[in-house]
Amino acid sequence: DSILSARDLRHSFGPTDALRGIDLDVQAGEVLAVMGPSGSGKSTLLHCLAGVLTPGSGTVTYSPTNQPMRNISGLSEQDRSRLRLTDFGFVFQFGQLLPELTALDNVSIPLLLAGTKRSEALRRSAELLERLDLASMSERLPGELSGGQAQRVAVARALVTAPSVLFADEPTGSLDSLASENVLTLMLELVREAGTTVVMITHDPRSAAYADREVIVRDGAISAGYRLPV
Ligand code: ADP
Ligand code: ADP
Numbered sequence: 001d002s003i004l005s006a007r008d009l010r011h012s013f014g015p016t017d018a019l020r021g022i023d024l025d026v027q028a029g030e031v032l033a034v035m036g037p038s039g040s041g042k043s044t045l046l047h048c049l050a051g052v053l054t055p056g057s058g059t060v061t062y063s064p065t066n067q068p069m070r071n072i073s074g075l076s077e078q079d080r081s082r083l084r085l086t087d088f089g090f091v092f093q094f095g096q097l098l099p100e101l102t103a104l105d106n107v108s109i110p111l112l113l114a115g116t117k118r119s120e121a122l123r124r125s126a127e128l129l130e131r132l133d134l135a136s137m138s139e140r141l142p143g144e145l146s147g148g149q150a151q152r153v154a155v156a157r158a159l160v161t162a163p164s165v166l167f168a169d170e171p172t173g174s175l176d177s178l179a180s181e182n183v184l185t186l187m188l189e190l191v192r193e194a195g196t197t198v199v200m201i202t203h204d205p206r207s208a209a210y211a212d213r214e215v216i217v218r219d220g221a222i223s224a225g226y227r228l229p230v
Helices: 042-049 077-087 103-113 118-131 147-159 177-194
Strands: 002-013 016-027 031-035 057-062 088-091 165-169 197-201 213-218 221-227
Touching (some): 016 042, 016 197, 031 042, 042 057, 103 118, 103 147, 147 165, 147 177
């Protein structure tokens, strides 16, 4: 069952055709790696799938289990931002934690925004930090964490609302290979357990090897998509 379906997505930034007709189905519960050269349209595709950006033309439909299908590309800005908050999680390459808040407070933000009681939000955030081997870091500020620790806090914040889909744009792009592996292993353990769908942009074949499937974007189009050998 596909949870996200893109049909003939096209998008231009001025004279630049970033997406030139993308069709893509993301299966519920799968971990999908999106690869391809820099500038090929990967981030633009992810932004369209996640309702961050409305494509110039084409549609993105979102069909979570037990809920009616929605045409994300047709929603108002307000409805898209509500959907992102309730159903999606985001992890980026860097610079995403609020520098003046502790790790614990950073993780609790999405829950507080969603109206969860503060005590409950802190309890769930602490629990998740512990699962990511960060229990002893919860009172630290982002500037006091290593790169790998900060990315694990970002993963905790992205998953604390139990999203249906996790969107990750080069989540380990700023880390060395040992830290990358650590972040990905812990992240995938959590998403596999929860059945979270993952769309992850990566340049790194070793990161892509964690995925169930990879697609390659070139010049705004999908140039290859195949099942990795199990
Ligand atoms: P990738 O993620 O594969 O590196 P992007 O989706 O970021 O590729 O970009 C695709 C193309 O669109 C590139 O040529 C990029 O320079 C251009 N682009 C992306 N975002 C913008 C923007 N906000 N304004 C102008 N051009 C953009
Ligand atoms: P990535 O490797 O994720 O594609 P980029 O450095 O290409 O990172 O882009 C980072 C951000 O800048 C993205 O949000 C993208 O939309 C925006 N961007 C990319 N190219 C341009 C551009 N030519 N003009 C304005 N914004 C751009």
